[in-house]
Amino acid sequence: MEGKECRDCGQVKPAAEFWKRKASEDGLALYCKECFGLRNAASGRKRAAAQGRVMRPYRRWSAVPEGMKYCPRCQETKAVSEFGRNRAGRSGLGSYCKPCWTIVVAENKRRNHGSERNYLLKLRYGVTADEVDAQLRSQSGVCVICLRAAAKHVDHDHMTGLFRALLCFRCNGALGQYDDDPWRMRESADYLEGRSSHSRAMMLELGVVVIDGHARRLVRRLPRQGTARDDHLRERYGLGEAEVENLKRVQRGYCAICRDRAAEHVDHDHVTGAVRGVLCGGCNTGMGQLDDDPVSLRRAADYVQGRLIMRLPAADGGVRFSFTWPDVDPATVPVDGWEPYRAADGAHRRLLLEWEGRMEEQPGLRFAVSLSTRCRREVLMPGAQAVFPRLVAAAVSR
Known part of the structure; x- marks a missing residue:
């Protein structure tokens, strides 16, 4: 027919x-x-x-012309280039044009999840905005690692995906640079204090722990004497290209901290200008984001191991956080009032590491370390709280 x-x-x-x-x-x-x-x-x-x-x-x-598509939201017929891709659709294109798609997705997030922020928090970290706000109040608004900046960034364990706490931008970035490796963080703290294996190797090979090239930086006033890299190294660090290569030789070509990656970046003290070693990109950047601060580095190491933040009984019968030694309720400390507690906490953690290093030689110290841990974690022996501050004061006076 x-x-x-x-x-x-x-x-x-x-x-x-x-x-x-x-x-x-x-x-x-x-x-x-x-x-x-x-x-x-x-x-x-x-x-x-x-x-x-x-x-x-x-x-x-069928009334839509070839190469065009109708958007049901704005009720306009537009070119197919104005639509996003959607492999699930028969035409391979999205149902709405790109501007309308953005609006529809935002409306769906608000309708189904309350807000776009709540949707992203649940998608990326498995927590709601209310839970994040409650965590922020428990931390009294301060970053739990450095205790100096406001906590604004959600941190999570990249292996398990579990939400850990709220950190400032620099501390959160430093954990990523260190690949959440607590050993590298503690080794960086010892490196900054001149107590690492690299410091001992420097003393044995070169007779110094750091190289002070500050006086030789005057070469910038003279005509170029070598390659562009040699002149750059002399102007910035006071060391020539050959001296940097000799420093790498002392380190066997590996990073002075992790000793696992190639040494590529000259590290120096930003206050004195002294050169400490040659590091890999991760260790150099991570240490810089924590302001070359051994206290923050050791606190960060304990944080990734789950040893920094403790849950203790609150006065109202609930539970509160504690992340310093000696213990202090975060709700009682303003954001800019953590410096004294931070100093005492840093001295305590350094002292514990020194004890752990001597435990094999003096087994009696094992009881002291265990006792300090019990007082910190379980608050079982209030009397010991009067003993350990004297040990901390002794460590600070060294």
Whole structure:
């Protein structure tokens, strides 16, 4: 059959313009596709009106020109380039144009999750905005590692995906540079204090722990004497290219801290200008983000091991956080009032590491370290709180 007359519009149209219908003698529907769509739309809108719903005006899908697509939200026909990709769709394109898609997604997030922030927190870290705000109040708004900056960034364990705490930008970035490795953080603290294995190697090989090239920086006033790299090293660190290579030789070509990656970056004290060693990118950047501070480095090491933040009984019968030694309720300390507690905590952690280093030589120290840990973690022996401050004071006076 070449054509057929539609009962509604009365036009004779090709057979391709009719749907198939087995009940008909010719196997085609009684109405053309366009009139069939109008009948279905009228029936559907009649049912919707009876239910109190309002549907959009009917629009025939095939009326859209080739290379164009209709957006149901802005009700405009646009070029297919204005639509994002969607492999699940029959056409391979999104249902809405790109501007409308952004609005629809934001509306869905607010409707289903309360806010876009809440949606992202649940997606990335598995916590809600209310839980993050509660954690921030428990920390009294301060970063639990450095105790100096406001906590604004959510930190999580990259292995387990579990939420840990809120940190400042620099501390959060430093953990990533160190790959959450507590050994590298503690080794960096010893490196800064001149007590690491690299410091001993420097003393044995060169007779000094650090190289003070400050006086030789005057070479910047003289004409260039070597390669561009040699002049740059002399201007910035007071060491020539050959001296840096000799420093790498002392380190066997590896980072002075982790001793696992290639030594690429000259590290120096930003106050005195003395060169300490040659580090890999991660150790050099991570140490810089923690302001070359041994206290923050040791606190960060304990943090990634789950030994920094403790839950203790609160005065109101609930639970509060504690992340310093001696213990102090974070709610009682302003954001800029942590410096005394930070200094005492740093001395305590350094003293514990010294004890642990001598435990093999003096087994009696094992009891002292265990006792300090019990007083810190479980608060079982209040009397000991009066003993350990004297030990901390002795460590600070060294």
